[in-house]
Amino acid sequence: MSKHSQTEQPQDQATSYLPKKRRPKKKPVFKIVGLIILALLLALGAYGLHLYQQTKSAAEKTYSSVNKVKEAALTSKVASQDPISILLLGTDTGAEGRTEVNGNSDTIIIVTVNPKNKRTTMTSIPRDTMAQMVGTSSYNFRKINAAYDIGGAKMALNSVSKLVNVPLTNYVSVNMGGLEKIVKAVGGVDVTPTLTFSYGGYHFTKGKKIHLNGKAALAYSRMRHEDPQGDYGRQARQRQIIEAIIKSAVSTGTLTNFQSFLDSISNNVTTNLTFDQMVAIFKDYRGAAKKIKSDHLQGISGWWGSASIQVASTTELQRVSDNIRSELGLAKETVSNETTRQNTLNAAYGFNFDHPMTEQNFTVFSQSDN
Numbered sequence: 001m002s003k004h005s006q007t008e009q010p011q012d013q014a015t016s017y018l019p020k021k022r023r024p025k026k027k028p029v030f031k032i033v034g035l036i037i038l039a040l041l042l043a044l045g046a047y048g049l050h051l052y053q054q055t056k057s058a059a060e061k062t063y064s065s066v067n068k069v070k071e072a073a074l075t076s077k078v079a080s081q082d083p084i085s086i087l088l089l090g091t092d093t094g095a096e097g098r099t100e101v102n103g104n105s106d107t108i109i110i111v112t113v114n115p116k117n118k119r120t121t122m123t124s125i126p127r128d129t130m131a132q133m134v135g136t137s138s139y140n141f142r143k144i145n146a147a148y149d150i151g152g153a154k155m156a157l158n159s160v161s162k163l164v165n166v167p168l169t170n171y172v173s174v175n176m177g178g179l180e181k182i183v184k185a186v187g188g189v190d191v192t193p194t195l196t197f198s199y200g201g202y203h204f205t206k207g208k209k210i211h212l213n214g215k216a217a218l219a220y221s222r223m224r225h226e227d228p229q230g231d232y233g234r235q236a237r238q239r240q241i242i243e244a245i246i247k248s249a250v251s252t253g254t255l256t257n258f259q260s261f262l263d264s265i266s267n268n269v270t271t272n273l274t275f276d277q278m279v280a281i282f283k284d285y286r287g288a289a290k291k292i293k294s295d296h297l298q299g300i301s302g303w304w305g306s307a308s309i310q311v312a313s314t315t316e317l318q319r320v321s322d323n324i325r326s327e328l329g330l331a332k333e334t335v336s337n338e339t340t341r342q343n344t345l346n347a348a349y350g351f352n353f354d355h356p357m358t359e360q361n362f363t364v365f366s367q368s369d370n
Helices: 013-017 036-047 049-061 068-079 146-164 176-185 214-222 231-249 252-268 275-290 314-327 338-348
Strands: 084-091 105-114 119-124 130-132 141-143 171-175 189-191 197-199 202-204 210-212 269-271 292-296 300-304 307-311
Touching: 049 252, 049 275, 068 084, 068 275, 084 146, 105 146, 105 231, 105 275, 105 314, 119 231, 119 275, 119 314, 130 146, 130 307, 130 338, 146 171, 146 314, 171 176, 176 214, 176 231, 176 252, 189 214, 189 231, 197 214, 202 214, 210 214, 214 231, 231 292, 252 269, 314 338
Parallel strands: 084 171, 119 292
Antiparallel strands: 084 105, 105 119, 130 141, 171 269, 189 210, 197 202, 300 307
């Protein structure tokens, strides 16, 4: 049985993502994406038609299509008030001196909005989850957060969709450099910390509600190593900030910062939702924002060469797929993809999915292996 050698390089730009020499991890940076477009829509309704043109102009600046034919289908879904799903991406460009065009999508959240049961479900996908890059010129299986950097929103949509077997055609991405400005524009956010810690010059006390400005919100969402749940704990805090942004965006006090809010949106957000689709979603789906449910894809820690990774078991992929498809009103289907194939092969060679051990090594087998 053959497998990818650590010296074998794919024939596309994914080459730079091969595992490198193990070294201490850099301090995690702020990887968060919020329901920014939903917040913008709610703000539109809150502040009236006299701001319609300003809002439309800001929204149109965020538009970047991936597939116009598939994207157009959303219009009919919204008209029928069917459940919809949107992929939210938090990219690591625009902060700490980064200048990449795309950057890794280190926050990945599938948002399912169901107007019939008036519920929004946010499902986080850990950035280090191993998955197939759908759309590369040659075989490519690596961390899911690389998809956005390799192939932009299109590859991110296709790769996440394939991983959990749910339809995804629409996305919203926000760069890290703009999140601080967005939080500032909505007048800050209120959160109740889930644990006590200090980070970036700020102190947070478990159970004690606190009002955060942009820098403090960034620090609250950035910390990972002091959290007993690691990246999963950070994801939970990211979702807290998302909900808080929504609440602040529709509060009365935000009116004085409305233009600043619009400027922050137009300069730091990219989406393939058209303005008309946004307005329709606001009109018929805003009730679903009142009840927000959180979930995440639970991975198993491991190593791919010298890279620390998360491996989602086939059972866990099926659970997440079933839940999201149920929210979308779709029948359950067996998840069968490259990740489940790699899982089967790794299990045969000793990777323990039922009783995971620390420091397990995960092998990426070639397409010809079976």
